[in-house]
Amino acid sequence: MNVFILSFYILSIVSYFLILILPAQNRFLFSTLILCAIFFLIYHLVYKNFRSILTTVRSIPFSYFLILIIYVAIGVYGMYLRWIAEPYGMWDAWAIWNLKAKSIANEFLFGNQVNFANEYWPHKDYPLGLPLVHSSIAILVGGWSEWISYGIQIVFFVAIGFVFLLHSHSKKLHYIYLILPLLILAMNSQVLTIASDLCAEMALSCFLIIIYYSLIRESETDLKNDSYSGAVNYGLIFAAPLIVKNEGIIYVGGILFLYSIFYILSGKFTDRTKSMRIKNLLYTLLPTLVLALLLVYWKYKGNQLIPEDFNQDKAVxxxxxxxxxxxxxxxxxxxxxxxxxxxxxxxxxxxxxxxxxxxxxxxxxxxxxxxxxxxxxxxxxxxxxxxxxxxxxxxxxxxxxxxxxxxxxxxxxxxxxxxxxxxxxxxxxxx
Incomplete structure (x- = not known):
């Protein structure tokens, strides 16, 4: 699951700087560099661990995958019924997330200089992580389509179900224990609403459940192997919600604060020596610090630092x-x-x-x-x-x-x- 969240994180950051640096309408160079970044991620995060991943997948009972397929089928059907009535998602999604993604993609593809601080964007103070992933895919395929938003929401929905599957497998549970939570989620009207509305809440939900899974299943990370890359990867997982919405700062800050208190002074943090525990904690905090600085940079380039909903200068x-x-x-x-x-x-x-x-x-x-x-x-x-x-x-x-x-x-x-x-x-x- 770390691969999923890290790929989303890196794709959004790379897309931002490519659109910022490359000449407009240079789709070939953009696509080439994005695909290189994706292949780099696949090689380092998947291919190097291909055998262990394949062994894990083979060991998962077919009944688990069957339950996951049923979960996805029910959920997607529920989303489809809502998309018939509301094909562009809720008004908030169209006015904020999809509008930004479509605007960035079209400006780049039409040869215009992309403006990351358009005055007509509602909530232009929001981080651009989610719209950048949408727009980068639109640039790759050569044009904007609502199917991109639908597909990404379904991917988030599947990833949530896969977390339950992985935890069930790690605990060697009977498939009956996996049915109940997935059916509750697939038939929950509010979960289907945030999935079909095309808003950022589905991304936040997915990121949070992966963070919780990573904390509960410590053995999934390679922190305990005294690995620098493991500590950095863990930090990137914590930092990822920052690129979705402003309150991602709260998620990240809260969980890192709790993580620090519970783990820095305990032997659980990868090494018996206190100095190595502190070093790995710094490695974990580094990605969050970098992403926070990028967020400040984004605000500095034309967006207010305090979100407009909480700017007291605008209060009545x-x-x-x-x-x-x-x-x-x-x-x-x-x-x-x-x-x-x-x-x-x-x-x-x-x-x-x-x-x-x-x-x-x-x-x-x-x-x-x-x-x-x-x-x-x-x-x-x-x-x-x-x-x-x-x-x-x-x-x-x-x-x-x-x-x-x-x-x-x-x-x-x-x-x-x-x-x-x-x-x-x-x-x-x-x-």
């Missing part, structure tokens, strides 16, 4: 305690409706299960999920938008990106409890 009135309390009353209504009426409390069930496991990885994931929920409350409080409009258009959508990670946390926690129970029975029988 100053933020007072009376206004905060008034906003909280609105937020709590949406909170109760979404968390308990629509989601049946799965977020807090998952967080409680993660804390109950009392393992560093599960506790850090549970705390991070709780951290995100609290931060989103804070963001709505300091938003300069009309609170009722902002909640109506954004609350359910942005929290829907947390559904798959929450289900994964709760499901993997239950698997861990069952595994412990089974191991305890074996020990008792041996004694």
């Amino acid at each position: 009135g100053k933020l007072t305690w009376e206004l905060i309390l008034g906003k909280l009353s609105f937020i709590n209504i949406y909170f109760s409706t979404f968390q308990f009426s629509m989601m049946n409390g799965i977020f807090f069930i998952a967080i409680s299960l993660g804390l109950f496991i009392r393992k560093r990885a599960f506790v850090s994931v549970a705390l991070h999920l709780f951290f995100i929920l609290m931060i989103y409350h804070f963001l709505f409080i300091i938003s300069n938008k009309d609170i009722s409009w902002h909640l109506n258009t954004a609350y359910i959508r942005i929290h829907s990106s947390l559904i798959a990670p929450a289900i994964f946390l709760g499901w993997s926690s239950i698997i861990m409890l069952l595994t412990r129970k089974k191991e305890a029975k074996v020990k008792r029988s041996e004694t």
Whole structure:
């Protein structure tokens, strides 16, 4: 799964600088360099480990893949029904993500100098990671098409299901344990909504679930092998949400903070010596620092550093305690409706299960999920938008990106409890 998230990360960064540096309409040179970057990634991340990857794939039971195929078929059919009614995704997607991607691709292909700070872009302050991946594919194929957006959303949806498959395989679970979480996701209207709406929430959901999987399944990374590249790769995984939306900074900052506290002082961080643990932590933080500097550079080149929704210079009135309390009353209504009426409390069930496991990885994931929920409350409080409009258009959508990670946390926690129970029975029988 590291390959997936690293490829997305690198493709967006490479695309940005190629479009910035190359002469407009030079599709041949752009395509050549992009394909070289892709082949470089495939060689270093896949081909070098081809035998181990092939061995892993061969060892996965066919029943797992069959369940994954059913999950994808149900999900794609649900997306298709929504795309018939809303072929360009929701208005927010068309006005922000697809508009930017189409604009970048067309300007480059038509021979115009690409302007990364167009005044007519709504939310021009958002990072361009997601639109750049879309636009780079459009340049490769020679023109913009909504099928590019549809395809990428389906890839994110498949990747989420594949995380469940990999975890099931690593735990040697019966296929029945894989059916329930994937069916819940494939038939969840909110998950299908963020997939078919063509917004960035699906990317965030996918990145988060990979981050959580990487934390819970420490053995998947090569950090423990005292590897510099392993530490850098892990850092890139953490940093990836930064290129999708502004709140990616919160995801990255929160998870790196928790990761640092739980791992820097423990023997879990790859090496017995404290100096090597600290060195690997710095390697892990380096990609986040680089990406943060790129984000600042992007803002400096024509976009405000503070997102427009939270720029207090644009606020109608100053933020007072009376206004905060008034906003909280609105937020709590949406909170109760979404968390308990629509989601049946799965977020807090998952967080409680993660804390109950009392393992560093599960506790850090549970705390991070709780951290995100609290931060989103804070963001709505300091938003300069009309609170009722902002909640109506954004609350359910942005929290829907947390559904798959929450289900994964709760499901993997239950698997861990069952595994412990089974191991305890074996020990008792041996004694």
